[in-house]
Amino acid sequence: MKKALFVAACMLLASDVWAGGRDYVSIVGSSTVYPFATTVAERFGKTSSFKTPKIESTGSGGGIKLFCAGTGIDTPDITNASRRIKKSEYDTCMKSGVKEIVEVKIGYDGIVLANSKKAKRFTLTKKNIYLALARTVPDPKGSKTFVDNPYKTWKDVNASLPDVNIEVMGPPPTSGTRDAFDELAMEGGCKTFPWVKDLKKSDKEQFKTACQALREDGAYVEAGENDNLIVQKLEANPDSLGIFGFSYLDQNADKIQGAIVDGVAPDFDHIASGSYSISRPLYMYVKKSHAGVVPGLEEYLAEFSSDRAWGDEGYLAEKGLIPMPEEERTQVTKAVKELTPLQL
Secondary structure (H helix, E strand, O other), X not given: OHHHHHHHHHHHHHHHHHHHOOOOOEEEEOOOXXXXXXXXXXXXXXXXXXXXXXXOOOOHHHHHHHHOOOOOOOOOOEEEEOOOOOHHHXXXXXXXXXXXXXXXXXXXXXXXXXXXXXXXXXXXXXXXXXXXXXXXXXXXXXXXXXXXXXXXXXXXXXXXXXXXXXXXXEOOOOOHHHHXXXXXXXXXXXXXXXXXHHHHHHOHHHHHHHHHOEOOOOOEEEOOOOHHHHHHHHHHOOOOEEEEEHHHHHHOOOOEEEOEEOOEOOOHHHHHHOOXXXXXXXXXXXXXXXXXXXXXXXXXXXXHOOHHHHOOOOOXXXXXXXXXXXXXXXXXXXXXXXXXXXXX
């Protein structure tokens, strides 16, 4: 009995020491999820007895790497992601002692290609996007081979497009937005060539390289994880386009406009209905072991998953988050309350 009490006392002391090093929720991850997480954090800090969570925009890949490094006060409690965690990342977490990860889908977002309102709005297809930005493309002469991308202007890609140089600013490989753009837009355009689509069955690696590798000759410019900076650069150069989440388009609608893709405009209703094809879900990943130890962690999750935040009429919808259907929100809310661990 004495031994059991001693162990319990040691555990309680360890918990106090653990918590004593940090009295706020620490969050890293996606630049796309950042404005939503920040909005909830600021409201949470003002309306609760807990400190405002501290949030760092590191990109989805960078955030997951920090999150999976281990547990304790020196590691984040939550990482935001604009794509689902990869099996390899999940395995890294497990090996580092991050054994119970709670996956929280928070809503949906569209990926937009936007330009300044000073210029004409672009009307594109996924095939146009692929041909403009791929490092190698199917031979324009018709042979079933890939050649270095020869297209210099948008008009070279499609005669109906503007006669301006292709210059697109977008996220780096560590970004979840980049992952989703590569898969949904680039690969989607690539598969419009039947022989390339067939390549996926015979040589998956060549297919992925051919369809997702972006140009390195200046037509595609990696602009880091700062989407606000891309918006500023679009204003300075009306001939350029930028790639980012719908929320940034929504928040800067007075300055920039989203390209119509495959006949559909990137707006709230089209993304919510699924008719805008370049869209994806957004996530938070939470360390269950930090719940009950880090002050305010469970309460922050409760605020994020409340109807007033992520509901159809919630304050996150005003920021550009596309809410999940009510049935899906109910399922996710249950998983949040029960802190149900993800199994991959």
